[in-house]
Each structure stands twice: as C-alpha cells, then as structure tokens.
Amino acid sequence: MIDNATDRPRSPGDTPAPTASPLLRIQNLTVSYGDAGAALSDVSIDVAEREIVAVLGSNGAGKSTLLRAISGSLALEGGQIESGSVELAGQRITGLGAADVVRRGVVQVPEGRQIFKDLTVEENLRAGGLALSDRSARREGRDRAYELFPRLAERRTQKGGLLSGGEQQMLAIGRALMAKPQVLLLDEPSLGLAPQIVEQIGGIIQEINATGTTVVLVEQNAGMALRVAGRAFVLEVGRVALEGPAAELAASDEVQERYLGVVRDHGAAIEKRVRRPQSTRPAPHELSVENLTVRFGGITALEDVSFRVEPGSTHAIIGPNGAGKSTCINVLTGVYKPTEGRVTYGDDVLTSKRPHQVAKLGISRTFQNIALSPEASVEENLLLGRHRRSKSGFVASALALPGARKERAEQIGIVRDVAERLGLTRLLERPVHELPYGDRKRVELARAAAAAPYVLLLDEPVAGMDHTESARMSELIGDLRDQLGLSIILVEHDMAFVMGLADRVTVLDFGKCIAEGTPEEVQRNPDVLRAYLGVAETTTGDGS
C-alpha cells in the first residue's frame, strides 16, 4: 500500500541477519540537561534495518530524551550529549541539528503529536515534506499519506486543531512520512487514545514497517508496543534495565510486574503498610467529588466523575496518560472550574473558591514537573510553603520587628522539623537546582507538608524514580500521613507504589471513571486491565 523506501538500498529478506551491521547504532550515550544530572547514562541500542524496536519505561525514564538525542532536537530542549555517539548506516549523526538529521532520513514524531493546529491538514503534510526538494516526491508522499489515512484526505482542508486525538496522531505520523524517512522515531503514539484507536495505530505502525521503514517506538503502553515490536528495551532512570525479543519480555515476570501491575507471589509482593496513627491534630474533613465534568472547547477532559475521600485515608487516581488525572487535581485546587458538578470539603464547596482560598482550607499539592525555585536553597523553598501560615505582614517582615523575627524563628523551626522527617536536613543550605531529581521530588513533598495541610494532593510523586527510590518515597509519605493524620489524594502511574499505599483507587480512562475500589479489587477488574494496563483483548470495529 505504501512504499517508503523504493529509492533506498534494502537488505534481502525480511528478517535482518543478527550479524548485519545495524542501521541505527547508539553507543554509550550519556545525556544531561544543564546541571540536573544525567537523563541517560551509558545507553547502547542497536537497531537493524527494517526492524521495529520498542523502548519502554515510566515517566522520566529517559525515553523521550533518547529520541531527542537521535533526532538532534536535544539542544532545543536545553540538553546536551555528554558522551557516546549515534550512527546512521555507519555515519556519525551526533551533533547534527534537527533539520539536518531529517535530511539524512531520520524523522521523529514528537510526543503529544504537536500538529500545527492553525494549519490545515494539507498544510501540515506539506510542512512535513519541506525537507524534500523534489516536488514530485512530495506529491507522492502526500498521496501515500492520504492512501494510508483516508480520513485525512476527507478532512484535508480542515484545521489540524479540529481533528480528534486519533486523527491528530494519524496526521502526525503522515506528516513525518512526508520526509520519506529511513528510520521513523515515534514518541508515545498511544498517548491519551482510546484502546481501539491504540490498536489501530499499532496496525499502522506495522504496515509502515512492512514497506521498509525502520521504526523506533517509545511507549508507556507496554501491551501495544510489545505486540508490534520485534525487540524491546526497558529504560529505567536513564539506563537500559532489560532488553530482548519483545515476546520474551512480554512474558517475563519482571515486565508484567513493572508495567502490568501484576503482583506475583514469588517474594516481590508488596506488603501493605501497617498504619500507625500518631497525630493529635484535628482530623481532616471528608472530601467529596460529585459528578464532575470538565470540558475544554470540544474536548471532554472529565465526564461525570464522583468519589469520596474519607478523612485520613489515601485515595489514588490512576489511568493512562491523558485520562484526566491532572485535570482532576487542578479542579480540586481551584485552578480549573468544572463545567458541571462540584467538590466539597466538609461544609466548604471547593469548586466555587479560588486557588489561594482552597490552600487556606489546608489543602496543598505537589506538582508532576517539580515547581520549585531553582536558585533558592532548600530551606527557602520550604519557608515558601509556610507562607500561608505566617501572620506578619510585609512591613513587619521588612523592618524585622520583634514579632516578625520571633515568627520567622518559629517558621524555621517548623521547616527544619519537616526536613528532618523527610531526611532533608543535610541538604537545607543547598540550592535546589544542584540536587538530583529524587531529592528535588522530596523537597517538593516537604514544601507541601510544611504548610501543615489536612489534605495533601500528590501529582506523580515517584515519576522517574527507580524502585528503591520509590519504595523510600512510599515510606516517607506513609509516615507523613500517620504523623499528621492527613488525607492524601495520589495521582500516579507506578502501580506497585499505588497498590502499597492507597486505601481506595479510582481508575480514569478517557475522562470517565471506569472502576473504583480497593487496590486488590481494581487490580482484578478486567476493564482496568484492558484500559490502563494495555492488556489486549480482541477488539472489534475500526474504532475511529
């Protein structure tokens, strides 16, 4: 149906011989962003011609960084290659700019599709072909894209922004194909798409590959990726943790546990934390989410979602990327206003309050992408968390009146106490940007805790951490909950982490609540397995 490589040499036979020199060779690649420590450490991956290789890993594992390093777009994101090399067919492409890498035949479909929303479908495709100087090749490319995605042909004069998520993904892939890639790099094409559409995208990837295009597929959806790919690599905190044939990895206990959340009874089972309540503070109120619907323009981010968080309990919200988890947190903190429904905390209606008023009720949050002041010290960042609790005004503080000074001393005492509990004492004087990722995540947690909240909202607190770090974080959060008698609302991808900490779990998919219950109940729910864990069952219909 499509033919991407007629003008390129191809090796005889469909399966490359293992001894053949690889088309794309990544050797000992180490990448960092500024002073933030290594995002990739010593990663080596070989990709043979006409192969599909999947790269799996959780958020922050370095998957996107790997693709950026290959496609030459790392510098645009503020990253740099510290050591190692990327070679295409024996030629070094490390250090080339993104536009030159495209001309060598390596094209990346960026995460989140990133289509040009104000350009029409046809103009988007045209933008993809700008690297080709041959007009007839461009025309062919466009016809091929329309043949592969008839839906795009129907909508060729519409603006890209009006397409559905699945169509946008098709457009992003079609746009990349316009440059006639030898190697196609796909960054999470299943992001936020419904299961049937994910299946469809998987089929398209195989179809593109069948015509001679080599594919590197980065995915969180391990189910789809392992079905489509021949070989797979698992990245964990910037290192290759596992590699092998996709079928073998899919069957391995380790991958099932890590990505499919299946807990086996061979000792790796996570013990449920025993609670040791020690708080003498008044208990938090019940937080109740009632029939919440949020729409942005034509997109429904949350639809009729309800759940209750009992005082002092831990409630987890899980779901694939784009399921509406962060939207949910943003409604709870008053950043977004819901289209319908409301959220109450005790007698207060949170949805009619502004963010600072919500914070005043003792509800504090952490951010998925760490929102700390990088130049300030850890202590200063934590003091910022106390801001809501300080009584001295601007003038009193500026003049350092005795009352303000006394208060400042108290504040520092409280902050030091929180730091002690979270093991940050020896880091208090260090500027935040010097700290490694895991420590910054803990500072973020400490800042939220410093406000002495009643309800703590944690947005992916262990994203990008390895198992040891995430186990430690789980313990810290558990201790904090017991010591302060907190209610906790937890948004997370890491299944093992959620299962160990949460009392109840709400599963969102496509903005809808598809399951609620104890971690054990949710884990056994077939809908959840299908939607979140990427376990395929036969799907019907074309789903578009």
Next chain:
Amino acid sequence: MTQLFELTINGLSLGAIYALIAIGFVLVFKATGIVNFAHGSILLLGAYVAARTQGDLGFWLALGLGAAAAATAAMIMEVLIMRRVRGVEAGVLAIITLGVDVILLTELSRRIGADILATGAPWGSEVVRVGDAAIPEARVAAAVIAVLVIGAFVTAFRKTDWGVAMRAAAADGKTASLMGVRLNRVAMSAWALAGALAALAGVFFVSFPSPGLDNATGLQALAAIPAAVIGGLDSIAGALVGGIIVGLVATYCAGYQDELSFLGRGLGQVAPYAVMFLVLLVRPSGLFGTQAVNRV
C-alpha cells in the same frame, strides 16, 4: 462631508503604510519572539539610503537599494546579535533591540543633520479630484503599492513553501525543526523581509504631503508599534487592521485638530497610543492576538 471623505482616503492610505511597517514588526515577533524596537531606525536607514541615492539612480532603483540596505541591516542584526542570545528572556531581547535602535538612530541623525531629504517620487504634489475632494496623488500611489505588496506578501505567506515553513516555525519551532525546517534561515528571512517592507513604507511615509525625510521620521513611524499591538502582535491580519485603525485615527485627529483643540495640539501623534490603551483595556491580547494560555 468633503473633509471627512478626504480625511478617510488619506487615513486609509496612511493606514496601509503603517500596515506595511506593522507586518514586519509582527513577522519578526512571530518568527523569533523578539519585539524589535529598532524597527523604526531600520526604516529610517532604508528611507535614508533611498533618498540619498535617488539623485543618481532615479526613484525606483533607489527604492530597491533602500529596501536592500534595510533588509541587510536587519539580517545582520539578527545573525550577529539576536541569534547569539537566543533563549534569554523576552525583556532582555527587547532591551538589546533598544540599544541597537539608539546606535543606529544617533548615526543616522548625525548624517541627516538639519536636512530635509526629498524622496524624488515621480508623483510630486499633484492632486486627484474626486468631486470636491482633493486627494494627493502620492497618497493614492502609496495606497495602491502598499496594497499590492501586502497582497503579494499574504499570498506568499499562505501558499508558498516559505510561508508554510514560516507559519510552522512560528506555531511551534521545535516541531518544525523536526520536520526539517531550518529555524535560523526562517528567522533570517523574516528579519530581512521586515526590513525591506519597512524601507518601502519609510519612503512612502516621507512622500508628499510630508515635506521629506528628517530626523524625526523614525520616531513618527513608531506609531506602527501601537498598530501591531492593537492587532495582537502575533497576527498578520491584526497588523493590517491595526495599521488601518492607526492611520485613520491619526489622520482624523490631525484633520479635526481645531474642533479637538480642547485636547491640545499635536493630538494626531498621541492618538494611536491612546487607542492602543483603550483596546488593551478591553482585550489584553489585542484584537486578533493569541491569548496567553498557561497550563498548570
């Protein structure tokens, strides 16, 4: 009534000239995220080169040379200065352009001195009569040429590869570079084009009924900045509309100066800024501007 008609035609003509300037301003902002306060002195440079050379080369060649000079100056500014500091805060970038503006303006003022340079435009001071109304030929010519140039620009922006690359880069530079768009070239072409359009506008700006090019021309042409801001700073259509609004407002205020004398003299020069503030009060992103969206 005749006066209103005359003023409207003159205002539209002036508006088309402002639109040329504002389009360049917006183009640079879209392609590189830089608010270029040196735009007025680049305009002055182009008009100055055209006025100085028209005696030897004739009007049209001199106009081309002026446009080329301004385009080159803008390109040099982008490649030698702005490109090296890419990624720093927008405020810092704007201040750098102010510095370039001061240097360029000082040198040009020194050269122009107290002279008033003629542009040598072939249409001189003739007027076209429409009923009772008298419209200067120069204004008609300026309007016609400005409309043609704007039309050509908009067509290129919408239809050509250059236009697609420019729009893709403006919408999302990172993604555009993943499509093979060379961002540096796009930026350079935007600056060069902005310079050329400014030079063209500058020459018309100082044609009849204006006495000619003098020291203050760059400053007066800066009224194109409120035009761009009214339109929304990142919208080409906005620059067009903003230019027309500023042209009309400035012309009406100057024409009805006596009726508006309670507001003081020289209202025409202040009015564009007053309109800008009013528009921003109601629409903080301008008439056609993209609203800043902040995702938490």
